[in-house]
Amino acid sequence: SQQGEEDPQALSIQEGENATMNCSYKTSINNLQWYRQNSGRGLVHLILIRSNEREKHSGRLRVTLDTSKKSSSLLITASRAADTASYFCATDSGNTPLVFGKGTRLSVIA
Amino acid sequence: DAGITQSPRYKITETGRQVTLMCHQTWSHSYMFWYRQDLGHGLRLIYYSAAADITDKGEVSDGYVVSRSKTENFPLTLESATRSQTSVYFCASSESGSSYEQYFGPGTRLTVT
Numbered sequence A: 001s002q003q004g005e006e007d008p009q010a011l012s013i014q015e016g017e018n019a020t021m022n023c024s025y026k027t028s029i030n031n032l033q034w035y036r037q038n039s040g041r042g043l044v045h046l047i048l049i050r051s052n053e054r055e056k057h058s059g060r061l062r063v064t065l066d067t068s069k070k071s072s073s074l075l076i077t078a079s080r081a082a083d084t085a086s087y088f089c090a091t092d093s094g095n096t097p098l099v100f101g102k103g104t105r106l107s108v109i110a
Numbered sequence B: 001d002a003g004i005t006q007s008p009r010y011k012i013t014e015t016g017r018q019v020t021l022m023c024h025q026t027w028s029h030s031y032m033f034w035y036r037q038d039l040g041h042g043l044r045l046i047y048y049s050a051a052a053d054i055t056d057k058g059e060v061s062d063g064y065v066v067s068r069s070k071t072e073n074f075p076l077t078l079e080s081a082t083r084s085q086t087s088v089y090f091c092a093s094s095e096s097g098s099s100y101e102q103y104f105g106p107g108t109r110l111t112v113t
Helices: none
Strands: A003-009 A012-014 A019-024 A030-036 A043-050 A055-058 A063-066 A073-078 A085-092 A104-109 B004-007 B011-012 B019-023 B031-037 B044-050 B054-057 B064-066 B076-078 B088-095 B109-111
Touching: A003 A085, A012 A019, A012 B064, A019 A104, A043 A055, A043 A063, A043 A073, A055 B044, A055 B076, A073 A085, B019 B031, B019 B088, B019 B109, B044 B064, B044 B109
Parallel strands: A012 A104, B011 B109
Antiparallel strands: A003 A019, A019 A073, A030 A043, A030 A085, A055 A063, A063 A073, A085 A104, B004 B019, B019 B076, B031 B044, B031 B088, B044 B054, B064 B076, B088 B109
């Protein structure tokens, strides 16, 4: 059972542009996490946002959470070729383990 | 080296064979997880463990067995491998439950012929 669904499935942008990925989910959550996966590697945690938070920043990353719409967005500003990866959201509903979405594949073209 | 490791990194086996994938973490994290990743399905939870000798099924546990006799190790066994179990398997650990970030291993690519 997939809780988070990322949108778009794939995104291609030029270096220097901003990239925005969205995650929608179905049930109430305690927190939502974003992960990055480079090709052939394991996932790496990027940021965690709790249900009582609306926005969080980490370097060039900005995450927003709208619990009324059951959605989150991940913004990467001034993208670089090294940002090319798949990005996953994962939701914590409290009584079950994290549930991951299917991911957004981001390609940043130099 | 500190961190989370998986072995083997690549494995080819035949249908019906038993295969064990190993996972080892050096952080003494309480929780450990096994996922499989397939195109079109994202990451799906197979089994997880909250502590030594405590394991629970995930979304896709049929055909898999786990054990956790020591905190640092969490092996995953395919008792009788099937072609549908061809996948990339990831092990992860976390300090506590789902409210904490997970640290992933590099993955094991398993092919069942």
